[in-house]
């Protein structure tokens with residue numbers, strides 16, 4: 001079953017899209033947790049990090065390249081930022097289309113909430 005992110009790719013629901021190419025899409029999170037909060041997704045629907053296959057290598061490598069590029073464009077590369085991928089219940093995943101969070105623009109504190 002398709003997630004809300006498939007609808008964003010198809011432009012069926014609006015999103016503040018900041019980057020797109022043939023493999024990936026990036027858009028601002030609807031409920032930002034920091035001054036910069038961008039979601040990067042492969043266009044091919046991969047439900048979770050558990051479902052990654054060798055065919056996804058190019059798209060997932062591209063996510064890293066685009067994340068670094070967007071961090072520079074957003075002006076947070078020098079100070080630093082966090083890249084996160086949540087998986088399933090313990091990871092706190094809410095949308096089952098694999099996505100990388102690019103979060104920054106302030107000091108983010110310890111990596112994990114206690």
Ligand code: 5GP
Pocket residue numbers: 004015016027028029030031032039085086092093094095096
């Ligand atoms: P997860 O918890 O699955 O790692 O993160 C899902 C993220 O998607 C959350 O940060 C949430 O705010 C964001 N999100 C959920 N629905 C939408 C939406 O319709 N549009 C956008 N731009 N972000 C969304």
